[in-house]
Amino acid sequence: MKEIKELLFSLCERDAVGNVSSAADFAFEILKKYTQAEKADNLTVIGTLKGESEYTLMLDAHIDEVAFVVTDVDDEGFLTVAKCGGIDLRTLPAKRVTVHGKEKVTGVFCSAPPHLSDGETEYSDISKLKIDTLLGGKAKEIISVGDFVTSDTSPASLLSDRVTSKAVDDRAGVVCLLELARRFSGKKLPITVKFAVCDAEELGTRGSKTAAFRINPDEAIAIDVSFGDGPDISKEECGKLSEGAMIGYSPALDGVISKKLTNIAKENGIPAQSEIMGARTGTDADVISVTRQGVRTGLVSIPLRNMHTAAEVVDLKDIKAVCDLLEKYILSGGVMND
Amino acid sequence: MTELLKSLCELNAPSGSEANVAEFIKTQIDGFCEYKTDNLGNIIAFKKGKNTSAKKLMVDAHMDEVGIIITYITAEGFLKFKTVGTIDTASLMGKRVKINSEITGVVGSKAVHLISAEEAKKCPEKESLYIDIGAKSKAEAEEIISLGDYGVIDEPFIVSGEKVMSKAIDDRIGCAILIKLLQMTSEYDFYATFTTGEEIGLRGAKTAAYSVNPDSAIILEATTAADIAGVSKENRVCVLGEGAAVSFMDRATVYDRAYYNAALNSGIKCQSKCAVTGGNNSGVVHLNRNGVRTLSISVPCRYIHTASCVADKRDFESALTLSKYMINKICSGSLE
Known part of the structure; x- marks a missing residue:
């Protein structure tokens, strides 16, 4: 669990969106230690472990995070931004950010002055929520239109094995890839595994589309986060934190993979729960499965609270459960013979 | 200074x-x-x-x-609170808190994917907000939190040129x-x-x-x-x-x-x-x-x-x- 926590904290205190690559660079350095690793498109990184069979399983997680991009810098040092991914605007006032200009700048989303807000502020237009760079007129020298803005929130421990950070979506999934690469390194594998740390999921599952084409796998498993329980979420809409890996069942997924994952979890006493979706999954699995001639694809998710905010909460035990489940699954050869 | x-x-x-x-x-x-x-x-x-x-x-x-005071612990281990002084709801949502200067928590905020377009426009009632410290039950929370404990939204002090933020x-x-x-x-x-x-x-x-x-x-x-x-x-x-x-x-x-x-x-x-x-x-x-x-x-x-x-x-x-x-x-x- 210590390794998982260290990996997650290292990934979450770094950033990845557009040309901001520190988290992807970190993932590449780790993958290089355990696999044959290469940099693919933009932030996408792919590591390979050859197995006894050419049968190739693509293990996917995305490295990018929800963020912003600068669309205007004014003379007083305030920025207008657009969203990179889905963000609840109501969580932004007084939120601190890092602006990736010529140098890193700490800024903050303006919060309405009390005398000008009647308590009925409407949050429907991101362009009205400005970022204060604290730089005044100097902002223009350091920050340009097109620069990216990420959340300035470092990881922290909560009770038991729960932690909070920004970007747990989907650094928690990337942790699984890196941890599995470590576990498999130097071992005999029945099948070939491609560890795909993909870019631009939050902009519409783009990185995994080209990564899957490039890898041309026989089978794929996407690892992402999904909705964890909370007082304001109905129970049927979410998984439960600390109750293990969420195994995806959906018409868009390969049913044999889903069943096999469930059976392996049962046989090995690995904590797991089912996540049933009526259609597409909203994850990389949707595009990987329709790559080239089609790829048999599964989805395993980690329950996460407060998704797409800087207050995401995850249980490290759930990340470990996903690692344990996929370790057994891959060692069993995936669905190569099913 | x-x-x-x-x-x-x-x-x-x-x-x-x-x-x-x-x-x-x-x-x-x-x-x-x-x-x-x-x-x-x-x-x-x-x-x-x-x-x-x-x-x-x-x-x-x-x-x-300004800060917060803990008023109730739910069966699931979430903390309910009131603000001490005036704090805008939006500046609480999705933020990190520190209770008793040592316990970290976050103000929960439902995933953007699960809220309606109408809901997304307005802040919820302050009374609906809660804090997650990672506790799995009331009993676990009660080991380290008592009703009436104080908290603050937790951000570091930084200096940027002539400005400070805290x-x-x-x-x-x-x-x-x-x-x-x-x-x-x-x-x-x-x-x-x-x-x-x-x-x-x-x-x-x-x-x-x-x-x-x-x-x-x-x-x-x-x-x-x-x-x-x-x-x-x-x-x-x-x-x-x-x-x-x-x-x-x-x-x-x-x-x-x-x-x-x-x-x-x-x-x-x-x-x-x-x-x-x-x-x-x-x-x-x-x-x-x-x-x-x-x-x-x-x-x-x-x-x-x-x-x-x-x-x-x-x-x-x-x-x-x-x-x-x-x-x-x-x-x-x-x-x-």
Whole structure:
């Protein structure tokens, strides 16, 4: 669990969106230690472990995070931004950010002055929520239109094995890839595994589309986060934190993979729960499965609270459960013979 | 001043839990003045000057900050809370909190994917918010949390050029200036009060003013600066970097006009607070006993009552210099 926590904290205190690559660079350095690793498109990184069979399983997680991009810098040092991914605007006032200009700048989303807000502020237009760079007129020298803005929130421990950070979506999934690469390194594998740390999921599952084409796998498993329980979420809409890996069942997924994952979890006493979706999954699995001639694809998710905010909460035990489940699954050869 | 402000801002002291700030202030002023603590936790200090003052002057800053108080623990281990002082709902949503200065939590916020377009436009009722400390049950939460525990939104103090960003600048900047005034040699005797409970209704200042029984008062504060994008000039109240803001009127006080004019004409860089908004300890101090002539000197502060207040270091120096000037002016009797 210590390794998982260290990996997650290292990934979450770094950033990845557009040309901001520190988290992807970190993932590449780790993958290089355990696999044959290469940099693919933009932030996408792919590591390979050859197995006894050419049968190739693509293990996917995305490295990018929800963020912003600068669309205007004014003379007083305030920025207008657009969203990179889905963000609840109501969580932004007084939120601190890092602006990736010529140098890193700490800024903050303006919060309405009390005398000008009647308590009925409407949050429907991101362009009205400005970022204060604290730089005044100097902002223009350091920050340009097109620069990216990420959340300035470092990881922290909560009770038991729960932690909070920004970007747990989907650094928690990337942790699984890196941890599995470590576990498999130097071992005999029945099948070939491609560890795909993909870019631009939050902009519409783009990185995994080209990564899957490039890898041309026989089978794929996407690892992402999904909705964890909370007082304001109905129970049927979410998984439960600390109750293990969420195994995806959906018409868009390969049913044999889903069943096999469930059976392996049962046989090995690995904590797991089912996540049933009526259609597409909203994850990389949707595009990987329709790559080239089609790829048999599964989805395993980690329950996460407060998704797409800087207050995401995850249980490290759930990340470990996903690692344990996929370790057994891959060692069993995936669905190569099913 | 910035180092002192940082040390003060890093202490967590929502109204009702100011003792740690008071203890820190005592370590700073010890040896420079006489002081005592009253029943409400106020520090009341007397600074001996070179000369006896013509007027009994009280210089005040409040020690408390806005925060939260835990009111209930749910069966699932989530914490319900009330705000201590006024905090905008949006500045709570999805933010990190620190309870009892050691337990980390977050204010929960439903995933954007699960809220309707209508729901997304308006903040929810404050009462629906909750804190997640990672507890899986009420019993687990109760091992480290008691009802009535205090918390703050937790953000670090940072310096960026001339600006600083932190929680609690309202009113630790006033405390920092008042500490500096006590540490310096003074021309005249004056009283300094570090007060409690401002954010929940100017409570400490009421009893401190009664005890000191001053003729005159200077309130050191942080006040709203709305010099931000999208706000027109006439609505900006005051502007960072343009010096301390001096009030002619706010929602609690019409200030002594002679003091106000003397401050503006001091030759020290300062500005009028150009709006009748907010209020501070002047509200109770100027009504103490037979009435007190009162002046308010404020440091302009953006995003006040959030954990990311922004202020300008140059305004700290302006406020300190102006305070010193006005102490001498009032105590010398030249404004009678």
